[in-house]
Amino acid sequence: MKNKASVVIVGGGITGVAIAYELIKRGVKDIIVLEKNTLSSGATGRCGAGVRQQWGTEMNLKLSIGSVKRFETLQEELEYPHDIEFSQTGYFMPAYTEKQVEQFKKNITLQRKFGLHVEWLEPSDCRKVVPIIDLKGLMAATYYDKDGHLNPFHTTQAYAMACRRKGVDIELFTELIGIKTEHDSIKAAITSKGVIECDSIVNAAGGWSQIVGNMAGVSIPTYSERHQILITEPIEPLFRPMVMSFYHNFYTQQEPNGAIIMGIGDPNEPKEINVDSTYLFLQKMASVVTTVLPPLKHARVVRQWAGMYNMSPDKTPIIGKTQIKGFYLACGFSGHGFMISPMTSTLIAQMMTNEPLAIPEIETKLDLGRFERGELFVEPSVV
Amino acid sequence: MTNKDEVIVCRCADVKLSEIQELIKDGCTTLDEIKRLSRACMGQCQGKTCRNLIMQELSKAHSIPIEAIKPSRFRPPVVTISLGSLAEEDNHEK
Ligand SMILES: Cc1cc2nc3c(=O)[nH]c(=O)nc-3n(C[C@H](O)[C@H](O)[C@H](O)COP(=O)(O)OP(=O)(O)OC[C@H]3O[C@@H](n4cnc5c(N)ncnc54)[C@H](O)[C@@H]3O)c2cc1C
Ligand code: FES
Numbered sequence: 256m257k258n259k260a261s262v263v264i265v266g267g268g269i270t271g272v273a274i275a276y277e278l279i280k281r282g283v284k285d286i287i288v289l290e291k292n293t294l295s296s297g298a299t300g301r302c303g304a305g306v307r308q309q310w311g312t313e314m315n316l317k318l319s320i321g322s323v324k325r326f327e328t329l330q331e332e333l334e335y336p337h338d339i340e341f342s343q344t345g346y347f348m349p350a351y352t353e354k355q356v357e358q359f360k361k362n363i364t365l366q367r368k369f370g371l372h373v374e375w376l377e378p379s380d381c382r383k384v385v386p387i388i389d390l391k392g393l394m395a396a397t398y399y400d401k402d403g404h405l406n407p408f409h410t411t412q413a414y415a416m417a418c419r420r421k422g423v424d425i426e427l428f429t430e431l432i433g434i435k436t437e438h439d440s441i442k443a444a445i446t447s448k449g450v451i452e453c454d455s456i457v458n459a460a461g462g463w464s465q466i467v468g469n470m471a472g473v474s475i476p477t478y479s480e481r482h483q484i485l486i487t488e489p490i491e492p493l494f495r496p497m498v499m500s501f502y503h504n505f506y507t508q509q510e511p512n513g514a515i516i517m518g519i520g521d522p523n524e525p526k527e528i529n530v531d532s533t534y535l536f537l538q539k540m541a542s543v544v545t546t547v548l549p550p551l552k553h554a555r556v557v558r559q560w561a562g563m564y565n566m567s568p569d570k571t572p573i574i575g576k577t578q579i580k581g582f583y584l585a586c587g588f589s590g591h592g593f594m595i596s597p598m599t600s601t602l603i604a605q606m607m608t609n610e611p612l613a614i615p616e617i618e619t620k621l622d623l624g625r626f627e628r629g630e631l632f633v634e635p636s637v638v
Numbered sequence: 639m640t641n642k643d644e645v646i647v648c649r650c651a652d653v654k655l656s657e658i659q660e661l662i663k664d665g666c667t668t669l670d671e672i673k674r675l676s677r678a679c680m681g682q683c684q685g686k687t688c689r690n691l692i693m694q695e696l697s698k699a700h701s702i703p704i705e706a707i708k709p710s711r712f713r714p715p716v717v718t719i720s721l722g723s724l725a726e727e728d729n730h731e732k
Contacts, residue, residue: 293671300674336664337675408674416664427667488682488718532714538731541724552722557682558713 256426259452261285262607263444265431265467266459267292268299269407269593270585272414272425273600274457276333279421281608286423287453289446291430295411297461299593301530301562303484303506303518305497306594307346307402308371311362311636314571314621316369317614318595325597326405334420335413339405342511345496346402347385349547350395355501358635359397366399373399385494387550404497404508407593431460434470434582441471441581455581457603462528462563464586473577476626477587478526479563482518483536487554489513494548501636503543507551515554517544530561564590569631574602575622583607584623647695648688650681658692662699669693669710684712 261283264271267290275288290296306326308319325332330339350356359375366373376396381388384398415425426448433445434456444451458475460467468475489512499506507517519540537559545552567573567587572595574585583606585599592599598613605612612618619625620632645655653676666672669679672692679685679692689709697704 293668295674296670336660412664412675419665487721534714537715537719537724538728541721542728545721545725552725553720555718555720556715556724557718558680558684559715560713 256448257287257424258449260287261453262455262457263451263453264288264457264459266290266461267294267425268297268459268461269411269596270599271459272411272418273596274459274585274603275418275423276414277600277604278607279418279423281604283608287451288423288425289429289431290427293427294415295408298562299407299411301560302407302593303516304407304593305404305506305508309346309348309366309373309397309399309402312634315634318598320369321613322595322597330413333413333417335416337409339409339413341403341405343401343403345398345400347396347398347496347498349393349500351392351502356394359395362636363397371399373397384496385498387493387548389547389549431467436471436579439579441579455607457583457585459585462565464565471579471582473579473582475623477565477567479528480524480526480566481529481561482564483532483559483561484516484518485537485540485556485559487515488557490554493550500547503547505543507544519543528563530563532559532561568626571632571634572621573623574599574617577623647691648678648681650683651677653678658695662695667700669696669707673710679710685710
C-alpha cells in the first residue's frame, strides 16, 4: 500500500467508490479507497436497491432525479462488461389515512412541477398497477413508472472497476483506525496496514460513520439501526412495481427472476450496530405482507438477512465539509443512500475540486452544522 | 460436451463456470464477492452443492490452499417456509 495520497476515502460501499470515480474523472490523482472488508459488504450489499423519485421536498427531488438520469446511462459511462440491471418498473405508494392522502396530494403537485408524471390512483385504479393488492382500507395511491431498482453489487463493482482502470487504489481488508490532524487540518490516515499521509479524508463509512468522525474529533449525530429483509423463491410474475407503504412501514418488490424481496421497519429497533436476523421479523413481515398482498402467502422464504441504516436526526443525509479542513462527510443516508449515490458523489467531488455545485443549497441545508444551528431538514415522505 | 462455457457450477441459480472465471479475472478474491455478483450460492441449497466448486476455482486462480478461503454464510431459514404459515404463527401469538 502507498504511504501518500491526495485523498483517502473510507468505505467501499456505493458512496465511497462513486466518490472516487467522480474525483478521478475530474483529474484528481492519488486516490485511495479503504474498505475493511469487501466491496458492498456494508449496507450497499444488503439493501433493497430501490430507486424512487417520489419525494416530498425540492432537495430530495433534485438528488433523486439527478441520480436516476445518471443511472440511465451509467453502465455505458463506466464501460462495465456486465449488466447493472437497471430497470424502471415503478414505485406504487398506497395511502391508508386522510393525512397520507393530503400529504400525497401535496407531493404530487411538487413532483409534477419537477416534470415527473406521477399518477394519482383512486382505489378502483390500483389493481391495474398491482393486481394482487387487497383494497381494504386503501384510500388512494401514487404511482410513478420511471422509479425502479438496480443491482447494488454490480453497480458498486462497475464504479470500482472504472476506478481501478483509471488508477484509483482500492485497498480491501484495510481498516481505518485513526486520523491524524494538525491545526484543524487533515494530515494522515492511520490504517491497519500502515499510515497514509494525505490532505483529505472522505467519511463514507455508512453504519460506522460516527466512529470515523470521532477519529478526527468531529462528533457526528448519526447512529446505526438494523433493518431486516428477506427473499422468497422465484414464483410466477404477480406484480411489477415496488410497493411501499408508509402506513405499514414495509416495502416489497418482485425481481426480474420472480423472487420477491421485502423488508419492514421495526419502531422498537435499538440504536446499535447489529446485523443479526430474527425469526420474529419473519413472522411480522409475513403477517403484514399477506394482509396487503394476500397471494404472497404461497411464496416460500429462502433467505433472510439484515443491514444497517445510518440514521441522522432528521432522516436526511449529511453531505459536506466539517470544521476540520480536508475532512468531508457523506453519511447518515437514513435508508436511501443507494438511490442518490450518483448525486452524492458528484456533489462531494465538486466541493473538493472547487467546482460550482449542482445543488448549491446543499452547503447550508445538508451540512453537519445544521444540527447545531437547529435547522433540521424536514422530509415528509420517509419510512 | 466438453465445452467449458457450458459447465454449470451452481444449478440452483444457473451460474456457469465461465461466469465465475470472469469474475475472478475482474478482481474477485473471496467467495462472498463471487456469491453477490453471480448469485451462485444464493439458490435453494444455499451453496451446499456449488460452493466447494467455486472455492476450488479461487484456490486455483490465486494459488492459495482451499482451507484459506472463507466459506460464505448460510442464511436462515435453513429450510424454506411459506409466508402463509409464518403469518399464521404470528396471528396465533397475538
Ligand atoms: C435492509 C436495507 C434496505 C435498504 N433499501 C434501500 C433502497 O431500497 N434504496 C436505497 O436507496 N437505499 C436503501 N438502503 C440504504 C442503503 O443501503 C444505504 O444508504 C447505502 O448503501 C449506503 O452506502 P454507503 O456506501 O454510504 O455505506 P455502506 O454500504 O454501509 O458502506 C460503508 C463501508 O465502509 C466500510 N467501513 C466502515 N468503517 C470502516 C473503517 N474504519 N475502515 C475501512 N472501512 C470501513 C464498511 O465495511 C462498509 O463496506 C437500504 C438499507 C438496508 C439495510
Ligand atoms: S447449487 Fe448453488 S445454490 Fe444450490
